[in-house]
Amino acid sequence: MSQLKLSNVEVGFGRQTIVDGVSFYLGEGEIGCLLGPSGCGKTTLLRAIAGFEPVTSGRIELNEQLVSSPGQHIPPEKRGIGMVFQDFALFPHLTVFENVAFGIRNQSTEEQRQRVNLLLSHVGLAGYGPRYPHQLSGGQQQRIALARALAPKPRLLLMDEPFSSLDAELRETLAAQVRNLLKEEGITALLVTHDQQEAFAMADRAGVMYHGRLLQWDTPYGLYHRPAHHLVADFIGVGVLLHGFVTDDLQVDTALGLLRGDEVVGGTEGESVDVLIRPDDIVIDDTAERRAKIVARGFRGAHFLYTAELADGSHLLCMAPSHHQYDIGEDVGLRLNLDHLVLFPSGFCDT
Ligand code: ATP
Numbered sequence: 001m002s003q004l005k006l007s008n009v010e011v012g013f014g015r016q017t018i019v020d021g022v023s024f025y026l027g028e029g030e031i032g033c034l035l036g037p038s039g040c041g042k043t044t045l046l047r048a049i050a051g052f053e054p055v056t057s058g059r060i061e062l063n064e065q066l067v068s069s070p071g072q073h074i075p076p077e078k079r080g081i082g083m084v085f086q087d088f089a090l091f092p093h094l095t096v097f098e099n100v101a102f103g104i105r106n107q108s109t110e111e112q113r114q115r116v117n118l119l120l121s122h123v124g125l126a127g128y129g130p131r132y133p134h135q136l137s138g139g140q141q142q143r144i145a146l147a148r149a150l151a152p153k154p155r156l157l158l159m160d161e162p163f164s165s166l167d168a169e170l171r172e173t174l175a176a177q178v179r180n181l182l183k184e185e186g187i188t189a190l191l192v193t194h195d196q197q198e199a200f201a202m203a204d205r206a207g208v209m210y211h212g213r214l215l216q217w218d219t220p221y222g223l224y225h226r227p228a229h230h231l232v233a234d235f236i237g238v239g240v241l242l243h244g245f246v247t248d249d250l251q252v253d254t255a256l257g258l259l260r261g262d263e264v265v266g267g268t269e270g271e272s273v274d275v276l277i278r279p280d281d282i283v284i285d286d287t288a289e290r291r292a293k294i295v296a297r298g299f300r301g302a303h304f305l306y307t308a309e310l311a312d313g314s315h316l317l318c319m320a321p322s323h324h325q326y327d328i329g330e331d332v333g334l335r336l337n338l339d340h341l342v343l344f345p346s347g348f349c350d351t
Contacts, residue, residue, distance in 0.1 A: 002063040002155040002188050003028050004049070009058035009068075011041070011048045018044045020212035021058070026205060031182055032190045033199040033220075035235065036209035042192040045209070046158050049190065050083060051076035062155060082154030082187075084145050086161040090133040096120070096144055097129035103152040119147040122181050139170045146178060150185060157182070157189040163198060175201040196236055200224075208232045226265050230344045233276050238305070240316055241274035243346055252341060255312045256290060256334075259341060267343030276342040279305060282318035284326065288333030292316065294326045308334060 004026040011019035019041045026032040034042045047053045049060055051067065051074060060068035062081075067074040082103075090099050100116045107115070120126050123143035133141055142162060149157055162178075163171040179202045182189050193199055199206045200220045207217040208231070216228040227233035230241065244254035246267045251260045252275050259275060267273045284306070292308035295315070303319045306326060310316065318334065326332055 003061075004032075004156055004188060004190065005059075005061040005064075006049075007059045007061075009045070009048065009060060010056045011044050011053050012056045017056075018212050019048065022209075022212075022214045023058075024205075024207055024214060024217040026188060026190060029183070029186045029188055030204045031179060031188075031202055033203035033206040034190065034192045034209055034214075035194065035196060035199050035206060037235070038194060040209040041212040042194075042209055043160055046160055046190065046192050049156075050081050050158055051079050080152075080155040082149035082152065082157045084142075084149045084157070084159045084162045086164050090141055090144055090148070092133050094132075095129060096125070096131050096133070096136070099133070099144055100129075100147045100151050102148060115151055116147075119150055122184065123147050124177065138166055139174060142166065142174065143177075146181070150181075150187065153185075154187065157187050159189065159191045161193055162191070164193070164195075171195070171198060172201065178202065208235050210235075225340070225342075227276070227342060228266075230274070230276075233342065233344075237278060238317055239276050239278040240314075241344065242277050242314060242316070244273055244275050246271045246273055246343070252343065255310050255314050256316075256336065259336065259338060261338050261341035263340035265340060265342045267341075267345075271343075272346045273343040274346045276344070277316055277336075277338075279317045279319040281336060281338050282308075282316060283335045283337050284308075284318055284320045284332050285335040286333045288335040290334045290336075292332055292334050294328055294330045294332060297326070297328060308332065 007023050009019055009022045010017060036042055048055055054073055055068045057070055059066055066072050067079055097116055100119055101112045104112055104115060120128060125140060125143060163174055175198050191202055203220055206220050206223055207214045210231050216232050223232060223236050242254050244252040246269055247253050250264045251258050254275060292310050294306050295309045296307035298305040302322060304322050306318050308316050308318055
């Protein structure tokens with residue numbers, strides 16, 4: 001087990017800065033996740049942690065040992081880091097057993113047999129040892145790739161979009177299985193994905209990257225409910241921003257009236273702000289006084305996601321069980337169910 005600590009890490013290609021001052025800490029046995037849009041620098045950061053890219057400034061420490069800084073670079077093979085990548089390339093000419101045993105082939109035959117069999121049973125593929133990769137499904141191959149990476153008991157496991165080539169259902173099941181397996185083995189791991197559900201299912205800590213910067217590093221719950229930046233809120237789930245002013249007693253005056261939460265995150269008295277309103281903050285309630293008109297409707301299985309237009313023309317998103325349908329143009333009542341208010345300075349344009 002290891003801890004991973006990044007302090008102000010910068011990685012560049014030529015004169016371009018790709019990873020820009022990233023700091024975070026991952027404790028022993030924790031699973032971390034880097035989220036963010038395509039091209040924001042997630043893979044580059046993972047490669048820097050693995051030792052494949054040098055850092056131009058800052059420090060990467062693994063178990064309190066400095067592994068990367070401008071003056072120090074421990075090569076990848078000396079870091080004791082395991083890796084699983086998107087294309088998970090198993091060796092096609094080796095059996096499943098031989099693939100998993102690859103990183104521990106210096107151990108005795110008996111040790112190899114025990115470790116491989118244990119891992120195969122942990123990934124739910126006991127008895128698959130004699131097969132070849134082409135005789136496995138994509139999900140099974142992915143689990144073998146994971147077992148192979150875990151066999152040498154790495155200090156840290158890095159996973160870059162490991163489930164992206166699999167279908168949604170399998171992705172979700174595998175994410176849960178892999179989390180259990182990592183916890184059983186007590187492995188510290190860092191996963192890169194652009195899939196928020198996957199991150200939520202797997203991570204103890206997660207962060208959202210944008211243009212090389214890490215905007216927030218928090219629990220998945222914290223990212224969703226206390227986003228530190230409007231781009232984090234944008235990336236993590238749908239919602240709208242409603243303009244308002246913070247009044248004396250930390251209530252916010254908006255087109256929906258005076259909003260008040262038990263807790264107010266961000267915003268100071270007198271400030272012009274945007275309030276984050278998520279669909280789960282609103283209930284359609286025909287007895288409610290606040291009126292709105294349904295202008296769009298999207299089917300989400302158990303729920304419909306409605307867009308409701310307020311009298312001043314602003315829009316809100318709200319969710320309601322799909323056993324009842326509201327029609328486009330229908331007048332509805334909206335009840336707010338906000339327990340805390342998340343505020344961002346309005347008119348932001350900085351990222
Ligand atoms: P995705 O989710 O699409 O995989 P990402 O967040 O992992 O994206 P990176 O692969 O880290 O993003 O790439 C970040 C930026 O760095 C991109 O603009 C990419 O073109 C650039 N980049 C990556 N590798 C190199 C390289 N070897 N030389 C020059 N630029 C590079």
